[in-house]
Amino acid sequence: MTNNHLSLSIVAFILLLFFFLFSWSAIAETGVCSSLAVPSGYKCEEFDVKTEDGYILKMQRIPSVADQPGTPVLLQHGVLADGMVWQLNSPGEALAFVLADAGYDVWIANTRGTRWSRRHEILDPSSRAFWAWSWDELVTYDLPATVEFVYKQTGQKLHFVGHSQGTLIALAALSEGGLGEKLISAVMLSPIGFLTHMKTKLGVLAAKSFLGEIYAWLGIAEFDPAGSSVKNLMKKLCRNPTVNCYDLFSAFTGKNCCLNESTIELYLQYEPQSTSTRNMVHLAQNFRAGAPTKFDYGGGENLRRYGRLTPPPYNFSKIRGDLPLFISYGGKDSLSDVEDVRDLVNELTAGNVSLVVQYVGDFAHADFVMGTAAKSVIYDAVVDFFRRHS
Template sequence: MKLAGLQATQWLLLLLATAAQGKSPHPLVNKSTPEMITYNGYSVEVHPVTTEDGYILSLHRIPHGIKDPKTSRQPRPPVLLQHCLLCSSAEFVMNDPDKALAYMLADAGYDVWMGNVRGNTYSKNHVSLSPRKKEFWQFSWGQMAYYDLPATIDYVLKVTQVEELYYVGFSMGTTIFWAMMSDRPEYNHKVRFMVGMGPVAYVSHAKGPLARVASKVRTIETVMKFFGRYEFLSFGFLMDQILSFGCDHRVFTSAMCRNLLFQITGSNKKQLNKEFLPVMLTHTPAGTSVFTVTHYLQEIQSGNFQKYDYGEEMNLQRYNSRSPPMYDLSKVTVPVALFSSNNDWLAAPEDVERLALELPNVVYHKIVEDPMFTHLDFVWAKDADELVYKDVLRILAAH
């Protein structure tokens, strides 16, 4: 532990020294999602959405593309993009416009909406609770599934005045979709078609740091409560500034940023977009609750797709059962297309196959051809447009 702490300290000092040199970072560094969209010449809107339990979410919209201008009379079907764990709407615009999924969809004639779940950079407001208090952070992705996603879908449908939308989820964006449909199956009628990239329900075959600490999940929960830590991995302005310079591909410390990233998600140097690395790392991690992370750790341990396990006593109060209920994937009746990869540490091939077998309406499943394609490559890879997004657009157009 001392050695690891020393290495972390040395890494931070190197980044500080690099930042002090004053090298100019990528022009999108430290720009918000709306600012990045505007920078690239697209129209953008910000919409607040209030959930049933009082969380105020920020929804980002690209109403039309550059190639499909506002004056076009063609109907623009709405598509909702939902991000991964510790991510935000920024994941879908952190690349050149001809390669980022949100811009590609907008230019293909879609009305693009990007969600932000409770607790991330853009959704830290509540009608009565302060994010400085522990009460704000008493949620996991189960609450995102039950409250955030239905509120977001209903809002998009109300604004666009249509009866159904397309849905594209990445990682946790797929988890909360499956869980929502299990708890609120009526939402199957509000989604025309669902695309799941790096789809996650079961995680018993996950690799990497999360898998290694999963057996200590109860200890982690106890320690975090003891120290009063309920928010997880939200970088502030100072760290963003350090990362923006220290992770720039033109400076030597960028290699440390890449190595740290590979330790978490797996290595695919060929697909790493070095130019955008400081942009990515100043937006990710975007923060969440401790319970959101420990919910996944519990599932790695149990091998189940289930609600949060509060312990036998609290489970009896919440669920009238000593163990948490399972989510029912058979209730996801909307047609689904899955995109997975064999080198995905978090959506492992065995777990995706189990998911695909239990979903009743999988109409398409593509395993990305690149054998080294990692989990974050679905939103960060240089060639994600060729390997994934063009097929996503083709599948959506066919439905």
């Protein structure tokens, strides 16, 4: 290679490197907006929301496509996911876009520890302290911070939509007396208020074997699905002959009826996301306890934190009766089991909650956020529900 050719190669490499760094920094700054919303033809804004305990959460806003501002709707994703899940389908099928098309002002939350919410005032994600939380903290800090932010930005009460763990933290927060005065209504897709009858074999096996506690004891604070620690955990679980590790997605969620290949490819491009090991331990505790309780630190620490030896339960029957709730659940769902949802409905009914319940026999856990049939089967009903409670 001549000196001229070598010089041109170096220049080309520098330009390529500069382009890559510039492009990456732009994506890092705009996040979800630049990845999916804007390419799909929607306006999109990014905001930082700070929680009382110092976490800085990224939030996206997709305004109504109509000329006038719409009623705000907050979308809250589940565990091991982030706000991307609401946009993985086409504009005519993804809930974020369906709601914007229907005239709503869409706000998308991203829980602490996920791709766009890995910042804190003083803590670094590489530290154990950054990951010292479970879904209790999402109830106490993250969800109230995002609801309050939307409420102040818009000057309006808002509708809420949660999926999976997003429903759990909403139900818990509402049962503690929070959020209700700022919400118009709430939609729970694949609710996991109870996990007693969970049938996902990987989840049951992990919960029964106390593997999460072991990983926490070993100092593995971040539960990163792409990390070596979680991969080693999966290898251990997959040695069990009852677990089909050739289809891990279905092993976790149940057999989804309505996912297409392009959606799954997008999902694998952006998901799954990290959470804390303590959060996974807390979910396992709820399964073993047979009811949703606050995190169980052990007798002595429970006594110091809660004034009792066992963690206090969340009582969903205390949710305000005048807040309209819409629950949609599936017959093939291995995480949000039919029996558990019925137990949740019974508890809510005992509290005289205004409740609409939808059962979709063919749907499993992921169908509610990524299924191609979700728009006609569920989202249209959600929009009707919102309009009845404007």
